[in-house]
Structures are given as structure tokens and as C-alpha cells.
Amino acid sequence: MSMLEIENLDARYGDFQALFGISLNVRRGETIALVGANGAGKTTLLRAIAGLGQYHAGVLRLNGRDIGSASPQELARMGISMVPEGRRLFTGMSVAENLMIGADLGRGGHWVRDAVFDLFPEIAVMAHRPAGLLSGGQQQMVSLGRALMTNPDLLLVDEVSLGLAPVVVDRVYAALAQLKERKTTLVVVEQDIRRALDVSDRFYCMLSGRVALAGASAPAAFDAVSRAYFGEAA
Numbered sequence: 001m002s003m004l005e006i007e008n009l010d011a012r013y014g015d016f017q018a019l020f021g022i023s024l025n026v027r028r029g030e031t032i033a034l035v036g037a038n039g040a041g042k043t044t045l046l047r048a049i050a051g052l053g054q055y056h057a058g059v060l061r062l063n064g065r066d067i068g069s070a071s072p073q074e075l076a077r078m079g080i081s082m083v084p085e086g087r088r089l090f091t092g093m094s095v096a097e098n099l100m101i102g103a104d105l106g107r108g109g110h111w112v113r114d115a116v117f118d119l120f121p122e123i124a125v126m127a128h129r130p131a132g133l134l135s136g137g138q139q140q141m142v143s144l145g146r147a148l149m150t151n152p153d154l155l156l157v158d159e160v161s162l163g164l165a166p167v168v169v170d171r172v173y174a175a176l177a178q179l180k181e182r183k184t185t186l187v188v189v190e191q192d193i194r195r196a197l198d199v200s201d202r203f204y205c206m207l208s209g210r211v212a213l214a215g216a217s218a219p220a221a222f223d224a225v226s227r228a229y230f231g232e233a234a
């Protein structure tokens with residue numbers, strides 16, 4: 001059984017329809033990449049899974065249970081955690097305090113503060129510094145760490161690369177690879193096709209609110225994904 005099943009999901013912002021009949025599944029321990037150009041609907045889909053959607057039609061199931069009407073708080077308690085685009089840290093609070101927000105859910109598990117600091121030693125030395133004083137890459141690590149502190153069953157990661165230098169992006173992706181090795185179930189939004197294929201087991205390529213192509217994330221898929229990404233015929 002899939003951990004997450006989505007059938008025929010539509011999403012709207014007022015009169016504007018952003019998602020059209022999205023169907024997708026994620027098995028436990030898998031890493032799924034959502035690729036697609038700006039505006040394809042990746043963030044909207046991720047937000048719908050986290051219960052942050054506007055209106056949506058369709059079916060969303062987590063471990064066989066209908067979660068279509070669950071609140072973000074209920075979904076978080078059920079084990080869905082999201083690393084939002086733009087990090088959204090409390091900039092006046094320290095790194096450690098930001099991490100503890102994740103722990104407030106009280107789910108328990110491997111991810112305590114020291115485990116996050118083992119994953120990201122870069123931020124361990126800054127535990128008491130206000131998060132707003134950190135570099136973009138360090139803030140991204142705190143944002144990921146905060147999501148891990150909820151000990152999620154399903155971690156949704158939105159565009160971690162945004163605005164970061166390539167070397168920092170490599171560092172964050174190395175951490176995602178470690179999470180994958182630990183069999184964390186991940187859905188990763190990434191515009192860069194190569195990176196997306198590299199980190200994931202399977203991909204869904206979105207175009208204008210629809211799944212244009214889905215499959216196994218072999219390097220050989222690159223050309224087909226590139227065509228689907230730009231809406232060219234296969």
C-alpha cells in the first residue's frame with residue numbers, strides 16, 4: 001500500500017484553476033521528485049498535501065486514511081511535515097529555538113536537536129545566534145532541521161536550492177541523500193531536472209497544473225523529462 005495516494009486532485013485560487021486531475025502515489029521510504037517550470041503547480045500540490053490548499057477536489061489518502069478535510073495541524077500530528085519555499089524562520093529567535101518549534105508536536109523519534117546538529121554541524125556552532133543573522137544556506141539547514149524535529153513520516157521539501165550558491169545547494173542535497181539512506185519518505189520540489197533525477201527514485205514532471213510525465217528517475221530519463229518540462233511532444 002502506498003503511504004500517500006492522490007487521485008484526481010484539482011486546486012483553485014479563486015477562479016483560477018492551478019491543478020487539474022493530479023494523481024500520484026508515494027510509497028514508504030521512497031524519494032519522489034516533483035519537477036516543472038515556474039508556475040507548473042508544484043508548490044500548490046505540496047501545499048495541498050500539507051493541508052494548506054485553497055479549494056480542492058479529489059482524494060488524498062495517508063496510509064489508507066482520507067485526509068482531504070484534515071487541518072494542517074492534524075496532518076502535522078499524523079506525520080506530514082513541510083520545508084516551505086523561502087524557509088520561513090522566526091528570524092529574531094535563536095537557531096535552537098527555531099528547532100524546538102518542530103519538537104513541540106511531541107511525536108518523538110530519532111530527530112532531536114543533537115541529531116539535527118550531527119546532520120548539519122554548520123548550525124550547531126550557531127545554536128544561540130538569531131536565525132536572521134545566518135546565511136541563506138544556514139537558514140535552509142535550520143528550516144530542514146525544524147521540519148525533521150517533528151519526526152515526520154512524510155517530509156515535503158519545497159525548492160531548497162532557491163537563491164543559494166551551487167556549493168551550498170550541494171551541501172543541502174547531500175543531507176537529503178542522507179535522509180534518503182535513512183529511508184525517510186520524501187517529496188522534493190526541484191526545478192533543476194538533473195538534481196531532481198539524481199536525488200529521487202521516481203519523478204513527476206508537471207506542466208501547467210497537470211502531470212506531463214512520470215517514471216523512474218534514471219539518468220536516461222533526462223531527455224524525456226526535458227521535453228515534458230517545456231511541453232514538447234515526446
Ligand SMILES: Nc1ncnc2c1ncn2[C@@H]1O[C@H](COP(=O)(O)OP(=O)(O)OP(=O)(O)O)[C@@H](O)[C@H]1O
Nearest residue numbers: 013016018036037038039040041042043044045191
Ligand atoms: N496565492 C495565489 N493566488 C493566485 N494564484 C496563485 C497563487 N499561488 C500560485 N498561483 C498560481 O498558481 C499556479 C501554480 O503556482 P505554483 O506556485 O504552485 O507553481 P510552482 O510550480 O510551484 O512554481 P514556482 O517554481 O514558481 O514556485 C501559477 O500560475 C501561479 O501564478
